[in-house]
Amino acid sequence: MQLNLSTHPPDRQKHKCLVLGYFSDEKPPRGICGLMDWRLNGMISWEIKQGHINGEFKEKVVIPYPQRIGSELLFLFGLGNLTDLSYDRIYTVAYEIAGAIDAMKLREFAFDLPGEGRSELTTAGMLEAMMTGFFDFLSNDVSKLANVSICLLTSSERLAGVEQGIAQFHKNVRHMGLVDFSAVHDESPS
Numbered sequence: 001m002q003l004n005l006s007t008h009p010p011d012r013q014k015h016k017c018l019v020l021g022y023f024s025d026e027k028p029p030r031g032i033c034g035l036m037d038w039r040l041n042g043m044i045s046w047e048i049k050q051g052h053i054n055g056e057f058k059e060k061v062v063i064p065y066p067q068r069i070g071s072e073l074l075f076l077f078g079l080g081n082l083t084d085l086s087y088d089r090i091y092t093v094a095y096e097i098a099g100a101i102d103a104m105k106l107r108e109f110a111f112d113l114p115g116e117g118r119s120e121l122t123t124a125g126m127l128e129a130m131m132t133g134f135f136d137f138l139s140n141d142v143s144k145l146a147n148v149s150i151c152l153l154t155s156s157e158r159l160a161g162v163e164q165g166i167a168q169f170h171k172n173v174r175h176m177g178l179v180d181f182s183a184v185h186d187e188s189p190s
Helices: 033-039 043-049 089-103 125-138 142-146 156-172 182-187
Strands: 003-006 017-021 060-064 071-077 108-112 149-153
Touching: 003 182, 017 033, 017 089, 033 108, 043 060, 071 089, 071 125, 089 125, 125 142
Parallel strands: 003 149, 017 071, 017 108, 108 149
Antiparallel strands: 060 071
């Protein structure tokens, strides 16, 4: 599994699949999901208002070929209430996302850290939980693990937390070198 990092505007990047979490108690959506909603002329907000989607925990919504953003697929994952966000929930979300991505036969996707900067959780802890969830699902089949490339979308202000999260993952998860963070280190400022 290769982890890449991007601090560039997420709406202008080319990705096969952009995975974003959204909360049932954030209307309209905030964070990167809010930016994508704006780029899509409020389409996500409209679907929420119409009751077609609600952000319920584990709700999955796939929007193919969304106009005005660079991704081929926009994959929204319901997270429930922001106040219920925990490291365990983030781990579960990542495990479920990896399963859904695998079921769609995709080998690359981009993701954000849901609720980053809007909850009491640290960037480091969130990244460790996400990476552990992805790793635990994908490590059930080493050939899949070896062929997946993921990209973390974050801001330059959060790079120190990202580095700490990578260090925590290395310390706490026995991945035996199967997770490649070299591209992250190439993007980080010296």
